[in-house]
Amino acid sequence: MKIDQYYKQSANLSLNASIVALFPIIFFMVLSLFVFRNEQLLILNLPFFIYSYSSYQLYLKRNKMALDSANEKCNMKEYYRWMDCREFLILHSEEEEDTILFFQPNGYLVAALKQKKDKLSAKVKSLLSGSDHPLKYELVDHEETILSTIILKKSKGLMDIYGQYHEYLGSFQKDKDNFFQVGKNAEVVSSNGNQVGVLNSSYFFMDDQIVRDGKRLARLRKGWLSVEWNKRFPDPNTPVLTFDENLLDSERLVCVSMLLKEYL
Structure with a gap:
């Protein structure tokens, strides 16, 4: 697409x-x-x-x-591997509920983060069981290959992230009483227990950053588009997700979980 x-x-x-x-x-x-x-x-x-x-x-x-x-013509390659891209423009799917789309700056869809729905939805299961049933999200590329899986447990303020082969990659941990509130810090942890970084959010506009030792690893912000990108994405408020070029693939997949904070 x-x-x-x-x-x-x-x-x-x-x-x-x-x-x-x-x-x-x-x-x-x-x-x-x-x-x-x-x-x-x-x-x-x-x-x-x-x-x-x-x-x-x-x-x-x-x-x-x-x-x-x-x-608008573009001379860039049509499709890149998701891991080869450093910058994405983020849009919410108009046709699929709870689906986030990743576009390359050249205008091609490269990946999507979508909720994996069972026959009986998680909300219904939660009502029947009286507990918070985990929500499952999958990051897939443009060929529908699963790149990672995110298990969201809102009641515990926790997201566990798994890789393409179901290996545990890390977690996104937030204070239980302040889960998904702007301006609150959250810790991003790798599978070996080491801290990937800390999530800092803005109170007034979309500007989420994962920072480690003063260095920005990932950033999601709205209201900033280059002139070149704006030719293909006419909406100037299209959110932009940027990763540090030295970020490990596993760390990048863990950092993607911060998108659920903004879009859910």
Whole structure:
């Protein structure tokens, strides 16, 4: 998938929403004009009209973004291995719930972090058992090969990360009472118990950094795009994830878990 296809899919979803909102408008018009013969009932159409109009405007915006991205040429290689990329642009999937997409700066989708759902969802299991059932996420490349698995236990403030061959890579540990709150530090630990780094978050905007000994290992921030990237990603608020070039593959996979802090 390319970024213009992502914007096109998003635009089509907005257009469908706009069209669906027209049905209750037609229904209430028939009801008010021909059944009750009371024009005052037309006021019931107002929220549906606003929603339909807003969705259509969003469709026009995203469709333009798709066209702008498609017209932008790029000489970079189409697909890189996920491990070979140092910078990613992060977008939330419009079609799959709880799915985070990793795009290369050249506009090609290189990986996705998606929730692995059982036949009986984790939320239902939690309600039935009376306890917090772990959530499972998988990082897959553009060929759907599993690169890592993240087991999220919110009640314990813990994420365990496993590699492609189910080997334990490390964990993301946060204070139980402050789990997933901005501005709070979290410790990222490797499989041998050594600290990979500490997560620092901003109170006012998206800017998460994993730091070790004063050195930034990974950073997720919004509101910063180079001029070159902005040609293919017209939204200037597209989040950018950057890894230190010397970061080990296993450490990088552990650091990816910080994305769940922002998107869940």
